[in-house]
Amino acid sequence: MHVEQISIFIENKSGRLAEVTRILGDAGVNIRALSLADTSDFGILRLIVNDREKAKAVLKEKGFTVSKTDVVAVEVPDRPGGLSLILQTLDGENINVEYMYAFVERCGENAVIIFRFDETDRAIKSLLDKGFNVLEGERLYGM
Amino acid sequence: MRAMMFNEEFETLPRQALEALQLKRLQSMLERVYANVPFYRTAFDRAGIRPDDVRSLQDLQRLPFTTKQNMRDSYPYGLFAAPMEEIVRIHASSGTTGKPTVVGYTQKDIETWTELMARTFVTAGAHKGDIIHNAYGYGLFTGGLGAHYGAERLGASVIPISGGNTKRQIMIMQDFGSTVLTCTPSYALFMAEEAKIEGVDFRNLKLRVGIFGAEPWSEAMRVEIEEKLNLTALDIYGLSEIMGPGVAQECYVAKSGLHIWEDHFIPEIIDPETCQVVPEGTKGELVITTITKQGIPLVRYRTRDITSITYEPCACGRTHARLARLSGRSDDMIIIRGVNVFPSQIESILVGIEGVEPHYLLIVDRQDNLDTLEVHVEVDERLFSDEIKVLQALSRSIEKEIKDMLGVTSRVKLVEPKTIQRSEGKATRVIDKRKLV
Numbered sequence A: 001m002h003v004e005q006i007s008i009f010i011e012n013k014s015g016r017l018a019e020v021t022r023i024l025g026d027a028g029v030n031i032r033a034l035s036l037a038d039t040s041d042f043g044i045l046r047l048i049v050n051d052r053e054k055a056k057a058v059l060k061e062k063g064f065t066v067s068k069t070d071v072v073a074v075e076v077p078d079r080p081g082g083l084s085l086i087l088q089t090l091d092g093e094n095i096n097v098e099y100m101y102a103f104v105e106r107c108g109e110n111a112v113i114i115f116r117f118d119e120t121d122r123a124i125k126s127l128l129d130k131g132f133n134v135l136e137g138e139r140l141y142g143m
Numbered sequence B: 001m002r003a004m005m006f007n008e009e010f011e012t013l014p015r016q017a018l019e020a021l022q023l024k025r026l027q028s029m030l031e032r033v034y035a036n037v038p039f040y041r042t043a044f045d046r047a048g049i050r051p052d053d054v055r056s057l058q059d060l061q062r063l064p065f066t067t068k069q070n071m072r073d074s075y076p077y078g079l080f081a082a083p084m085e086e087i088v089r090i091h092a093s094s095g096t097t098g099k100p101t102v103v104g105y106t107q108k109d110i111e112t113w114t115e116l117m118a119r120t121f122v123t124a125g126a127h128k129g130d131i132i133h134n135a136y137g138y139g140l141f142t143g144g145l146g147a148h149y150g151a152e153r154l155g156a157s158v159i160p161i162s163g164g165n166t167k168r169q170i171m172i173m174q175d176f177g178s179t180v181l182t183c184t185p186s187y188a189l190f191m192a193e194e195a196k197i198e199g200v201d202f203r204n205l206k207l208r209v210g211i212f213g214a215e216p217w218s219e220a221m222r223v224e225i226e227e228k229l230n231l232t233a234l235d236i237y238g239l240s241e242i243m244g245p246g247v248a249q250e251c252y253v254a255k256s257g258l259h260i261w262e263d264h265f266i267p268e269i270i271d272p273e274t275c276q277v278v279p280e281g282t283k284g285e286l287v288i289t290t291i292t293k294q295g296i297p298l299v300r301y302r303t304r305d306i307t308s309i310t311y312e313p314c315a316c317g318r319t320h321a322r323l324a325r326l327s328g329r330s331d332d333m334i335i336i337r338g339v340n341v342f343p344s345q346i347e348s349i350l351v352g353i354e355g356v357e358p359h360y361l362l363i364v365d366r367q368d369n370l371d372t373l374e375v376h377v378e379v380d381e382r383l384f385s386d387e388i389k390v391l392q393a394l395s396r397s398i399e400k401e402i403k404d405m406l407g408v409t410s411r412v413k414l415v416e417p418k419t420i421q422r423s424e425g426k427a428t429r430v431i432d433k434r435k436l437v
């Protein structure tokens, strides 16, 4: 149920983001989802890609600091307040969301949200118990 | 039991005998420079002192200083005390600004240097049979040849590899079975990084001792070098104006301070502002008088290096005074809002924080008439987090540590790995933009 995300440290200067996407593009790696969190000095680029190992290898070779993080992909019910239901569930269980971002593709009719939790396994269990659809990594990488 | 020594008689001379020898040699050197070097004749006359007025070591304090500027003004041979036909070697220091400083050695000077460098190797625990990988630069710089002659005198096998071509250095250390490494401490760490990339593990090498110098380094850096290169890392001190490498060396027995060869050099520590000699153990600028040199003897040369001195007996049995680990140069010292800061102090703080490589850059600027300090620190995998708040907490903890330790407010900026300039010689650690205005 875990989805593997790669995170990249980038300095906040022009061209760095383009550099990362160019390196991945040249290596034939497809970006499935992307989120950039930044401060005035630096940013953290978070990616879901089709080939994690290759992405990591080519970026490291170019001198980037790269790490892998386990995140969770959840399908959001296609009705008003769908996301709110998920967040309420987590809140009720005292599980913290470190960050979240939307997946580019939809899963059927529904949107997919990527979550990073402080307690990944407990979060997955709670969501499944409440009947939410948690997506397998393999399904996401190839979407 | 006493440690092994190269010249036990002189290295263990009782204090009284050592000082008597120093005074005799000092007096004879002063006579020589007064007679042969117009610069010193004028300087002594102006200070109203003649060589025979110097009757005790205490009288040394009445003599004028010699500075690097005096050497530049006498470029190239103005301070030589021996005629050119007796000079067998010429070295020069890199002149970052203007002309280099030039030094000349007579045959006897080379012999002295060779002996002191051999003493230095033994003090570090090297011996006949060692394979010495000498990565100090050969050429005008004194490091390479100085260490080379000493290593040969010791009877060790010396590999005159010089600096540069790190891949080849690593291959040779591996294949030739080098047991002793001599280079700058920053180059040692650079080699460790390269070896990692090449997939070479220092634990499989025969290196036992590293003799590192030519730039100030910290105790924290020693821990890192010893761990990464799997050897005992010792501090060496020298400067071309005085002789070259081998002026002082840390003994492996005590690993606590560098023995300065007092039968050839008289050290003093002064306050760089007032120029007065400070008490034993107090930090200040190192001043050295060479008492046996013939080519270019120097009287009270201001090294600009910051250290302190102790005459406490050492566990190794040597009687020669010890210099504390050098903590920067009086001209590297940056004054930030009135606080004296040495780059090495910031380095110790950084190495103490898990995951931070000692690759950093200090940028000093002035905004609205206030000095600012920005510290660039490289983020590697050990410290990277995919959460902004974790990285921000790291920056803040470094800022707090700098504030607590040095009393200076700074701004830490995290930068991508390998973006701060690496060098195979001395590292650039400070950019002072205030000086550019």
Ligand SMILES: [Zn+2]
Pocket (backbone or CB within 6 Å): B251, B253, B254, B259, B314, B315, B316, B317, B318
């Ligand atoms: Zn000792």
